[in-house]
Amino acid sequence: xxxxxxxxxxxxxxxxxxxxxxxxxxxxxxxxxxxxxxxxxxxxxxxxxxxxxxxxxxxxxxxxxxxxxxxxxxxxxxxxxxxxxxxxxxxxxxxxxxxxxxxxxxxxxxxxxxxxxxxxxxxxxxxxxxxxxxxxxxxxxxxxxxxxxxxxxxxxxxxxxxxxxxxxxxxxxxxxxxxxxxxxxxxxxxxxxxxxxxxxxxxxxxxxxxxxxxxxxxxxxxxxxxxxxxxxxxxxxxxxxxxxxxxxxxxxxxxxxxxxxxxxxxxxxxxxxxxxxxxxxxxxxxxxxxxxxxxxxxxxxxxxxxxxxxxxxxxxxxxxxxxxxxxxxxxxxxxxxxxxxxxxxxxxxxxxxxxxxxxxxxxxxxxxxxxxxxxxxxxxxxxxxxxxxxxxxxxxxxxxxxxxxxxxxxxxxxxxxxxxxxxxxxxxxxxxxxxx
Numbered sequence: 001x002x003x004x005x006x007x008x009x010x011x012x013x014x015x016x017x018x019x020x021x022x023x024x025x026x027x028x029x030x031x032x033x034x035x036x037x038x039x040x041x042x043x044x045x046x047x048x049x050x051x052x053x054x055x056x057x058x059x060x061x062x063x064x065x066x067x068x069x070x071x072x073x074x075x076x077x078x079x080x081x082x083x084x085x086x087x088x089x090x091x092x093x094x095x096x097x098x099x100x101x102x103x104x105x106x107x108x109x110x111x112x113x114x115x116x117x118x119x120x121x122x123x124x125x126x127x128x129x130x131x132x133x134x135x136x137x138x139x140x141x142x143x144x145x146x147x148x149x150x151x152x153x154x155x156x157x158x159x160x161x162x163x164x165x166x167x168x169x170x171x172x173x174x175x176x177x178x179x180x181x182x183x184x185x186x187x188x189x190x191x192x193x194x195x196x197x198x199x200x201x202x203x204x205x206x207x208x209x210x211x212x213x214x215x216x217x218x219x220x221x222x223x224x225x226x227x228x229x230x231x232x233x234x235x236x237x238x239x240x241x242x243x244x245x246x247x248x249x250x251x252x253x254x255x256x257x258x259x260x261x262x263x264x265x266x267x268x269x270x271x272x273x274x275x276x277x278x279x280x281x282x283x284x285x286x287x288x289x290x291x292x293x294x295x296x297x298x299x300x301x302x303x304x305x306x307x308x309x310x311x312x313x314x315x316x317x318x319x320x321x322x323x324x325x326x327x328x329x330x331x332x333x334x335x336x337x338x339x340x341x342x343x344x345x346x347x348x349x350x351x352x353x354x355x356x357x358x359x360x361x362x363x364x365x366x367x368x369x370x371x372x373x374x375x376x377x378x379x380x381x382x383x384x385x386x387x388x389x390x391x392x393x394x395x396x397x398x399x400x401x402x403x404x405x406x407x408x409x410x411x412x413x414x415x416x417x418x419x420x421x422x423x424x425x426x427x428x429x430x431x432x433x434x435x436x
Contacts, residue, residue: 044378044384044385044386044387045347045348045349045378045380045385046348046384046385047380047381047382047383047384047385048316048345048346048347048362048380048381048382049313049345049346049347049382050343050344050345050382051315051344051345051346052344055344058315058317058341058344059340059341059344060277060278060283060284060286060315060317060340060341060344061278061338061339061340062234062235062275062276062277062319062331062338062339063275063276063278063336063337063338063339064273064274064275064330064331064333064337064338064339065273065274065275065276065337066272066273067199067270067271067272067273068202068203070202070203071199071202071203072199072203072242072270072272073203074202074203074204075199075203075204075206075244075270076242076244078204078255078260079244079245079247079260080244080245080247082241082242082243082244083243083244083245083267084148084240084241084243085147085148085150085152085180085240085243086148086149086150087243088180088192088194088243088266088267089150089152089180089182089192091192091266091267092180092181092182092190092191092192093190093192094123094125094126094190094191094192095123095188095189095190096120096121096122096123096181096189096190096191096423097120097121097123098119098120098187099116099118099119099120099121099422099424101121102119102120102121102421102422103121106121106420106421106422107119107121107422108401109400109401109402109419109420109422110400110401110419110422110424111374111377111398111399111400111419111424111426112374112390112397112398112399113388113390113398113434114388114426114430114431114433114434115426116424116425116426117414117425117426117427117430118186118414118424118425118426119422119423119424119425120189120422120423120424121421121422121423122155122179122191122421122423126177126179126193126265127157127421129159129160130157130158130159130160130177131157131158131159131160131212132155132156132157132402132404132418132420132421133156133157133158133212133213133214133216133404133405133418134155134156134213134214134215134216134225134226134288134404134405134418135153135154135155135156135216135404135405135406135407135416135417135418135423136153136154136216136217136218136223136290136291136405136407137151137152137153137154137218137407137409137416138150138151138152138153138218139407139408139409139410139411139412139414140217140218140219140290140291140407140408140409141218141219141220141221141240142220143293143410143411144411145409145410145411145412147240149184150182150184151182151183151184152180152181152182152183153179153181153183153189153416153423154178154179154180154181154216154218154223155178155179155181155191155418155423156176156177156178156179156213156216156225157176157177157178157179157213158174158175158176158211158212158213159174159175159176159177160174160212174208174209174210174211174228175195175208175209175210175253175263176195176196176208176209176210176211176212176213176225177193177194177195177196177263177265178193178194178196178213178216178223178269179191179192179193180192180193180194180267181423192266192267193265193266193267194243194262194265194266194267194268194269195208195246195253195262195263195265195267195268195269196208196209196213196225196236196238196268196269196271197209197253197254197262197268197269197270197271198236198270198271199270199271200254204255205254205255206253206254206268206270207253207254208253208254208263209225209227209236209271210228211225211226211227211228211231211236212226212228213225213226214226214287214288214305214353214405215286215287215288215289215290215302215405216289216405217289217290217291217300217407218240219291219298219300219321219329220328220329221239221240221241221328221329222237222238222239222240222272222328222329222330223237223238223239223240223269224236224237224238224275224289224300224329225238226285226286226287226288226289227285229285232276232277233274233275233276233277234274234275234276234277234285234286235274235275235286235289236271236273236274237271237272237273237274237275237329237330238269238270238271238272239269239272240269242269242270242272243267243268243269244260244267244268244269244270245266245267245268246259246260246261246262246265246266246267246268247259247260247261248260248261249261249264250263250264251263251264273330275331275339284304284315285304286302286303286304286317287302287303287304287305287352288302288303288305288352288353288354288355288405289301289302289303289355289405290354290355290356290357290405290406290407290408291407291408292318292356292357292358292408293408293410294357294358294359295318295320297320297321297322297323297332298321299318299319299320299321299342299357300318300319300321300331301316301317301318301319301355301356301357301362302316302317302318302319302355303315303316303317303352303355303364304316304352305351305352305353306350306351306352307350307351308350308351308369310350313346313347313348314346314347314348314349314350314352314364315344315345315346316344316345316346316347316355316362317341317343317344318341318342318343318344318357319331319332319339319340319341319342320332320339320342345362347362347364347380349364349366349378349380349385350366351366351367351369352364352365352366353365353366353367353375353403353404353405354403354404354405354406354417355405355406356406356407356408356415358408358428360381360382361379361380361381361432362379362380362381363377363378363379363380363406363415363431364377364378364379364380365377365399365400365403365404365405365406365417366378366399366403367402367403368397368401368403372401373397373401374397374398374399374400374401375397375399375400375401375403376396376397376398376399377398377399377431379431379432379435386435386436387435388434388435398434400417400419400422400424401419401420402419402420403419404417404418404419405417405418408428409425413427413428413429414426414427414428415427415428415431
């Protein structure tokens with residue numbers, strides 16, 4: 001499809017296309033009382049500390065690699081002509097339930113303060129035995145908020161039980177898939193699934209991507225996703241115009257008798273490239289990512305994952321995205337094919353599950369130390385840090401229970417995230433008001 005005005009800039013202060021006034025939901029989570037067991041939090045993390053690009057901690061070059069075009073062409077010749085997002089949405093036939101219809105225990109996972117203004121929950125179809133993770137939207141893909149004529153949310157899931165670390169499931173438990181959610185009618189969103197895969201054997205077959213989807217950004221025609229510890233690749237790259245149809249309904253993945261299978265899913269995305277870490281498997285790696293449209297050029301921001309009992313600070317990076325029309329959706333690289341960060345910081349915030357940057361502020365979604373507790377959303381910059389207090393005891397455990405990635409839909413002003421089976425949104429302005 002042709003890319004429509006991806007680099008248009010809106011005038012600051014332009015009215016949001018989506019009317020948010022009067023849409024706040026009477027969600028159970030908004031009235032949830034925080035228990036005394038959650039009242040004690042670590043000291044505020046303080047200001048972000050800039051890290052020089054010459055410092056080893058600040059430099060994380062990512063080497064770009066492309067899957068050979070002949071591999072992808074061979075796969076397409078065997079599987080059939082690739083399709084685009086519009087075709088996938090035509091097959092979206094599983095409804096998301098609005099918050100009022102969701103079970104109370106699931107709604108308890110929503111943020112307490114500020115409260116979500118929109119929320120939906122996934123049912124059992126295709127989610128049993130799968131763990132929810134990253135979120136991105138057509139608001140990332142194009143600054144008018146649409147991909148073609150469609151408004152879309154992508155929700156990433158990994159095969160394996162919920163919970164656990166960002167290291168993800170063991171290889172035998174892996175597989176990663178994405179729910180394509182049609183939100184053209186926000187009162188009746190519907191979705192279908194596409195499996196993420198990696199071409200092998202010269203494009204004669206593919207394997208499933210075995211990785212937790214802890215970070216995901218859809219920018220222009222590319223989808224960039226984070227990968228697990230032990231994988232030399234930091235990010236895999238998918239082309240949203242190269243979606244293939246599965247032809248055999250089977251739990252298998254790849255070429256099977258009679259055609260092609262995608263673990264029971266209708267569609268499969270074969271990777272078209274990756275970004276490789278320097279220095280081997282133990283190098284620092286992005287664990288969660290998001291898009292920042294407040295910079296010029298647009299940029300991808302990333303945070304690593306450091307456990308709460310870790311012995312070092314968490315590092316944050318910013319990478320410029322390419323302005324070259326021939327490199328749509330990819331990171332800007334030097335003559336050697338490396339993408340170097342244009343900014344780097346350290347923060348005392350640990351167990352970061354979501355990162356967002358807008359103008360000078362960085363928003364860090366920190367998980368709760370209590371498996372059943374709410375997390376904390378910090379806003380940090382080089383001057384200090386703030387978090388919402390939502391109880392009489394001054395607790396800052398106000399964010400969602402099962403913290404997840406963050407995505408800013410610039411055209412509507414909303415921030416989208418996912419907590420367990422709940423997919424939710426709220427205005428960035430409401431987050432900032434709660435932090436002032």
